[in-house]
Amino acid sequence: MKFKIFLSVLLSTLILFSNMALSASPKTLVFSAIPDQDETRLKQRFGDIAKYLEKQLGVPVKYVPVKSYAAVVTAFRNNQIQLAWFGGLSGVQARLKVPGSQAIAQGVEDPKFHTYIIANHSTGLKASDEFPKGVAGKTFTFGSKGSTSGRLMPQYYIEKNMGDKVDNVFKRVGFSGNHSKTIALVQSGAYEVGAVNFKVWEKEVEEGKVDTSKVSLIWKTPAYPDYQWTIRGDVDKEFGEGFSNKVKAALIGLKDPDLLGRFPRSGFIEAKNSDFDPILETAKSIGIID
Template sequence: MKRSSAPSSTVSRRALLGVAGASALLATGLAQAQSGGVLRVTAIPDESPTELARKAAPLMKYLEGKLGLKVEYTPVTDYAASVEALVNRKVDLAWFGGFTFVQAHVRSGGKVIPLVQREEDEKFRSVFITTDAAIRTLADLKGKDVSFGSQSSTSGHLMPRSFLLQAGLNPESDFRRVAYSGAHDATIAAVAAGKVQAGALNISVWDKFVAEKKVDLSKVRVFYTTPPYYDYNWTVHADMPAALREKLSQAFLTLGKDTAEGQEILALQRATRFVPTQAANYKGIEAAAKSAGLL
């Protein structure tokens, strides 16, 4: 006997209802995890674990108060791990450099959204440092041992490399040795200890070390500062409910120096204030990565 089948319109309605139901369940699951449970946060490990934890603690407490949910900071071992964590929704919010944001944007097929950046990140810079009196310009790095930070670092590798290439220097062929320290503070330590003749790092960490007198300026000095570029941001996965994204953005945007809490957080984040950002701001970073063969 021939089995009867439902009219195509009925099947279509059922299929649509099934898709809608699955989408609703996904959205509900995300909302429950984030509004009724825990907001999971991570950051690229561009400084030592102890320094990152020190910087994160007051901010996590502040976000808990603003969002009305528990906020957990989870460190990662390297830059790539921070990208994978957000792309695979193991975390909800990540502090990225410009390059790691671009990597996450590409890896996720555009499914990550940059929310805010520090005002300083609109015109960020890198510095090259040395203890060698003979090094005065980028050209003087030929035949020398030079350290970058992490290979995935915007300010500790990608942009310094980009400006070197623009100056006609190829690190792999023109330097005696290319090293990767893994973090900005480690680059300073490597240069100061004479392990390399020069190193590149972000200007924010350098200025912090100078202000805290953690570097001997009679020995270590800046000999080149790059032109400005866009850098760090706080990024979320696109599947985060829009209402929560807006609430999170506002929490950052309303941070001010008019309260002791705001002063402490902004000082630790080395920020004047946070401002809105967008994916288009990082097209220059993406172009530089492609030009350098890193993307």
């Protein structure tokens, strides 16, 4: 008897549950961002951006925190988010998966982005313009596996300069997870060398979070395009004609230095899909994109 009650309760709740899922309102613009920095602060970072966009666009806007780069791409592809602050690589991946989607805005700094190679003081490596071949045989950490500045570009330039796979160049290769963690790990000596997004490095140095007597910049990659806002192509149909242009205007019109500091960028400018072709080519050459 108890079992039957249990069963009927379970079934009815499952039905209720699936109804709730189906009846969810689709008219909220949901966005996310790749978790490239301190993950405990994601909601603080992007919650206010949602408020700003909501005011500018006149539709409800929601930010959902996501744990990995790949999960942001998946959510975008599944239309669970319509707008995302992607890295160069994740943006390219997302636009390949969702035909019709558009890169609409990028940071002022993004067309000329850099990766910094940083090293623990114990290595004795010093800053130079030439690629520091002394990194060979050290332990090395990337950021996230899906990161442009933390993985794709540094891997490309290291392999190009050293003429060998990173696994053979270094004694040990790790993935810290995000840029702030990379800095922390190289500073503590858990890894001797690391690759970090130059904006995150400069911001953390400025905020006094980095002990520059223990970890320092040793090399800077050539410039490449990186982060951008990408929106799904079907938003105009869902939210009304010209919606993606409205979002674009709202992002480019974002002038509040506090909000811009969340990215951290000095402002947003226009972007188009072809701006990121170099990333696609690099990803193909490394084998991340077939």
